[in-house]
Structure formats: structure tokens, C-alpha cells
Amino acid sequence: MDLWFTENHANNIKYSLKVNKTLNVEKTDYQDLAVIETEQYGRILVLDGILQTTEKDEFVYHEMIVHVPLFTHKNPRSVLIVGGGDGGAIKEILKHNSVERIVLAEIDRKVVENAKKYLQNISYGLDNDKVEIMIGDGIKYVNEHKNEFDIVIVDSTDPIGPAVGLFTIDFYKSVYECLKDDGIIVAQTESPFIYGNLINKLSKMFKQIYPITKPYICIIPTYPGSLWTFTMGSKKYDPENIDTNNIPKIDTKYYTPQIHKAAFILPKFVKDIFEEV
């Protein structure tokens, strides 16, 4: 049988991966969920038809959403992840010895369960003693916790479906309160090849709240547009002013201290999107 998983982007582009095996398909309280084994990218997690993560290229996204803020902060001890139920971000956070507490606020219990069962290469950190898994509304959690975290990572799906509320100025303001005095937020903010307008809008929101707002990029081959942005809001530390000599050696496949700095150098059209008034 010739089986393919196909993702549609804006009805103009289709990205398809050859399927070896469908491991699970279910309808959760929040979304359609599937775990599929593909020939090229290993096992993949799909939510509402959108590819979220693959075994073979997840390292790019998870290393870059984690190590850039954690090595920008001088001594990160507590991290909150909003979304990220696959556990990929946690796997990377656990490489930082300073971190004592990781809270995962994931709205969909089934994402965590499926990740634990089918994506163990990605999810193994979920069982670590430092991790508290809070199944519920991340926005509510953030609202109820003030001055508590060094880092907040918004590891969300696209700005449709359950994640819509994570792309609003009210949420980013609430995260500001949830962070300590030298805290840092990083959010995944989509591809400039697809979501230019959204990125520009989000950038303006961050700049209204955080004294240091800086976007950075990486390359994720299985995501639409591939060129991916993160937006960092920081109360105190400038991510470009790190001393690369002070960064301890950790096991990575994408991140290096040099990549940390290079990631903030944007192609001209991306720079224009972020700077445009």
C-alpha cells in the first residue's frame, strides 16, 4: 500500500511524507491527533492535520527554543513551558544543571500520553523528577503565578485552534508578571515566508512590554516555509551580549555558542518584517 501523510498550506502547497505505519489516530477533547511512522523523518506527531514534530529534525526546534534563552539568562533555575506536551523542550532543558524546576502546562492530556507511548526519543524527560506536568489551560496557569519563573517558553501550535489565546498581548503581559525581575520569554512565532503579517504584529506586542525584544531564526525542513522565527522578550539580559566562552559544553546537533549569536542576524526581508512600523 502506498500511504502518504499530506499537510496542506494555505491550499497552495502540499508537503507529503511516505508513511510506513500509522501508530495511532484519535480525536481528543481539543484536536485531532495522529502519530505516524514515516520513512524519511521517523515518527511524527500530527495535530489537526499539522505536523508538530518529527524524530529526525525535532532537534533544531527544541534546541533553539531552549538553549538560546537558557544561555542568555545568567542562572535559570525555574522554567515554565506553555504547550510542548511532546516533551522535546524538556529533554533540552534537562541539559542545564542550574535548572531545578520545570513546569509543563499542556492543555491536552492526550498529547503527553501519546508522546510517552510512541515518541520516547523525544519525550523521555517527561518522567524526570524536576518536571511537574500540569494538564490544563496555560493562560490560566500563567495568570495565577506571579514573579515565579526565570524562563517562560511558549511552545505552541499554530495560531489557530487551541493556541489562539497564546498569540495575544494580554497573554504576553501576563507572562511578564509571571516572570521574575530578570526573566525571559521565548515564543515560537512561525515562518516569515508564510506568516509575515502575524510576525510583524507579534513583534509590536513584545516591544510594548519587554525592554529587550529580539527575534531569531533557525531552519526546520518539515515546517512550512522552513525558515522559522522565535521571538524573545527579556527584562534584563541581552541575548546577543552573551560571553560565548562561558557557555558550558552540552550535547547538541544544531546549537553552538556561535549559532546562538548568528541566529539573531536576520535576512533582510525578515529584518524588515520585524522592524516595520
Place this chain on the structure above:
Amino acid sequence: MDLWFTENHANNIKYSLKVNKTLNVEKTDYQDLAVIETEQYGRILVLDGILQTTEKDEFVYHEMIVHVPLFTHKNPRSVLIVGGGDGGAIKEILKHNSVERIVLAEIDRKVVENAKKYLQNISYGLDNDKVEIMIGDGIKYVNEHKNEFDIVIVDSTDPIGPAVGLFTIDFYKSVYECLKDDGIIVAQTESPFIYGNLINKLSKMFKQIYPITKPYICIIPTYPGSLWTFTMGSKKYDPENIDTNNIPKIDTKYYTPQIHKAAFILPKFVKDIFEEV
């Protein structure tokens, strides 16, 4: 009618673009050629089923294959392009006032003809007075011209079909002879997500010949793997030692003097591919 162009990668991945109109399909002496108008990426050129260039994202590839070597060289006056019949590289080279002569060695006359007819946004430089179009074998042309060019750009298709001979040590040695004493070669060397082994092999060849061999990267959303490499071989100038203050302002959408430097900072797994013995 619901019409799609689909590119197959290694029988594992399909990348499809919605088609508005098929402008031309023909069998040339060397390859199957098509020009198609897509909804998302404008007009595209397809050779042997492989997408070569699109109106909407060609700027990334052409700016990076041209401006990096030309701004590394102190005074580029003569440039040879092997392949590149679409004219995209020429369009960018013409932004450098120092350049007096551009030779295009394209094996397939039909590529040039179709680009002139259907891809005028990309090809308009082909008619410039500084340009000599040489229809024929680029390898033969290089062999017959010694100590003549400041820059040689290998703007080839994938290492299958007519371009196979452009991925060999004999060819790179021949280019060395074709270059002046301070000359520079740049070749497109595919994606590390797909062609890791090839990239490692090519890097070794370059290092045997050129005193300065350096790979650099950019992001092309319509190419398989999206993370794209170029390999530079230079007789004298180090592309990372440029003085960014000396780079004149030119009209670009991807390249900036800062991107020039950042492009040489490789993600760890890409660095490993190039440095692996």
C-alpha cells in the same frame, strides 16, 4: 481543474505546488523542461522534474551565490557562470559596478530561451552588454580558458543528469587554472538534510585544491531540505575577513553584510559534515 506540480525526493517526500497555468513543456536535447505558473511561488522553472527556481524565492539562492564571493574579492571584474541559464545570478552580478565581463556557459540553449520568454523578472540581465552567452559544455569552456576569471560560479542542477561532471575533482582543478591568482570559486552544494555524504566528499575535494575552503548556508523554502549549502574555494581572500563597512549598499532582499558573516556559522551537524575526515 485542480492541477498540482509535484516534486519527489528519494521516493519519501513529495513537495507540491498548486498550478495556475502551464506555460511550456518541452523535451530539450539535455532534459525535460517545464515553465509553470504556481499560485504561491509565481512562475517556476522545472528541469527533469526538479524545481530549479521560482519567482518568489529565487532571490535567496541568487543573492547568496553571487554577493558572498563578489564582496569577498577586492575587485571582481570578470565572472564566469557555469550553468545558471535562467539569468538569476547575472541579475545579481550586475549590481556590482566593478564587473566588466560576465560569461554564461550554459549547456542547454532552451533554458536561456525559456527564461527570456517566460521568466523576465529573473532573466532580464541576460541581454546586458556585459554578458556573453556561450551555449555549450561548461567543463570544456573552463578547460580552454586559463588565468582569466576573478570569480567562477557553479550554478548547476543536482548531481544527476547533465550536471554530474560539475561535481568532480577534475572539474574543480580545472576551475583553479581558469581563475586568476586571487580568484574565487563558489558552487551550490545541496542540502545537508539530504546530501550529507556528497557534501562531505565535495568539501574534501575543495580542500585538496584551494588554500581557503569554506562552506556557507542559506534557507530556500522550495528546495528539498531547505537548508542549502554553497562551498567556496578561494586562492587568497578569506570570506570571513571582509570589512563590512566597505561593502557598498546594494538592493537586496536576503543578503546584508551581517548575513555574509553569519552564513559561515554552521549548525553543529552541518559543521560536522564538512569537517568529518
